Amino acid sequence: MTTKRIIFLLRLVTLILLCLPVLNLAWRWYGDDLGARPVTEATHITGDWAVVFLLISLALTPARSVFEWMPLTQIRRRIGVAAALYAVLHFVIYVADQKWNLIVVALEIVKRFYLTIGFAALLVLVALAITSTNDWQKRLKRNWKRLHWLVYPAAILAIVHFFIQSKANVGEATVAAGLFAWLMIWRFLPVKLRTSYLGLVLLAVGATIAALVFELAWYKFVNHVDPMRILRADINPALAPRATLKVLLAGAAVIVLVGVRRCAIMLKRRWTDRYIRKTIPTS
Ligand code: HEM
Numbered sequence: 001m002t003t004k005r006i007i008f009l010l011r012l013v014t015l016i017l018l019c020l021p022v023l024n025l026a027w028r029w030y031g032d033d034l035g036a037r038p039v040t041e042a043t044h045i046t047g048d049w050a051v052v053f054l055l056i057s058l059a060l061t062p063a064r065s066v067f068e069w070m071p072l073t074q075i076r077r078r079i080g081v082a083a084a085l086y087a088v089l090h091f092v093i094y095v096a097d098q099k100w101n102l103i104v105v106a107l108e109i110v111k112r113f114y115l116t117i118g119f120a121a122l123l124v125l126v127a128l129a130i131t132s133t134n135d136w137q138k139r140l141k142r143n144w145k146r147l148h149w150l151v152y153p154a155a156i157l158a159i160v161h162f163f164i165q166s167k168a169n170v171g172e173a174t175v176a177a178g179l180f181a182w183l184m185i186w187r188f189l190p191v192k193l194r195t196s197y198l199g200l201v202l203l204a205v206g207a208t209i210a211a212l213v214f215e216l217a218w219y220k221f222v223n224h225v226d227p228m229r230i231l232r233a234d235i236n237p238a239l240a241p242r243a244t245l246k247v248l249l250a251g252a253a254v255i256v257l258v259g260v261r262r263c264a265i266m267l268k269r270r271w272t273d274r275y276i277r278k279t280i281p282t283s
Contacts, residue, residue, distance in 0.1 A: 007074045014075040018082040021049045022089070039097045046090035051162060051176050053083035054125070054155055055183070062186045066195050066254070067261050077132050080151070084129035087122050087158075114164035117157040124154035155180060163218060170218050171243045178211025178247030185210075200258060204251020211247040 025045055028034050034041040057080040064072040098104045109115045128148055130136070137144045159180055162173040185206045186194055193199035212234070219225040234242045241249065 003071065007071050010071050010075055011078070014078060018053070018078065021045065022086070039093060042093050043090060043097065046086050046093060047162070048172070050083050050086040050090055050125075051158055053079050053086060054151075054158060055176065055179050057083055058151065058155065058180075058183050062183060062194070066200070066258050068265065069261075081129045081132060084125040087125050091119075091122055114161050117164075118161040121154045121157035121161065124150050124157075128154070152184075163214075163222075168223065170215065174211050174215045174218075174243035175246050175250075177214045178207045178243065179250060181210035181214075182207035182247070182251060197255065197258075200251070200255045204248060204255065207251055208244055208248040212244045215243060 025042060029038060029042065032038075057076055060072050060076040060079070064070060095102070095105050098108070109119045128151055131140065131144065131147060140147060159173065159177050162176055163170050166173045182203050185203055189199055189203070193202070215234075216227040216230055219230050220227050233239050234244050
């Protein structure tokens with residue numbers, strides 16, 4: 001298959017996958033299948049997907065590098081735009097929940113810290129989605145990179161918003177924070193280490209430790225829960241898989257997938273070499 005065709009298919013599959021959560025939400029809404037509080041459920045689902053797509057869009061540069069697969073960069077823009085669109089939908093559902101009273105919405109955003117930072121993240125994501133086109137890239141020149149660097153503070157704000165609204169159970173927010181830590185540590189690693197197995201092991205361990213630190217700190221300083229209780233829960237097999245273990249498993253999954261990909265590349269190279277030796281006569 002030609003690279004052009006691979007990119008076309010990859011873009012098409014990505015577009016379909018990006019639409020699935022919203023179609024599923026619409027279907028469940030239509031079938032009255034969103035539980036006793038459908039609007040709250042819809043707010044949670046769209047918020048979760050906004051964070052998921054945001055993290056995936058940030059993961060594509062490391063993924064291209066560790067999996068040595070260039071076409072991955074071709075879907076980065078649309079996943080980033082999808083993250084912004086899901087965040088907008090999340091906001092619109094919230095506004096609908098407030099009976100479209102924009103004054104109440106504005107007052108709530110000013111009054112509640114978790115909404116203030118959610119709003120700031122939303123503004124940044126929308127600005128980045130609008131300026132993500134080639135045209136804007138040309139217009140803004142070097143400033144485009146500077147502007148799009150804001151995706152990192154926006155992701156931090158979105159994750160803090162996630163933590164605050166999670167209240168007593170910050171499990172999912174901890175997983176998001178751990179995965180974000182993986183992405184940040186990757187950026188700060190020396191280039192050679194980033195793609196080596198040692199680097200990937202350090203990333204898995206580092207992201208897990210970061211997730212554990214976020215979790216313990218959150219429970220200690222916000223919920224006033226003894227960190228030892230959380231640690232005991234984290235190592236209790238009956239409660240597995242807890243957030244930190246999920247982050248460790250995600251890091252380990254990357255190592256396994258990289259191994260599989262490298263084996264596939266090696267086998268393909270060997271097969272091509274043998275094919276060339278057999279079919280092209282040496283003089
Ligand atoms: C003005 C902007 C925003 C508003 C008004 C808003 C509002 C809300 C509300 C009301 C909740 C549910 C709180 C509860 O049930 O007690 C929520 C949860 C959440 N929001 Fe936002 N949000 C905004 C921006 C964002 C952005 C930009 C993101 C991500 C990129 C995001 C991600 C989430 C997530 C992940 C949750 C938790 C979902 C879950 O618990 O499963 N929000 N937000």
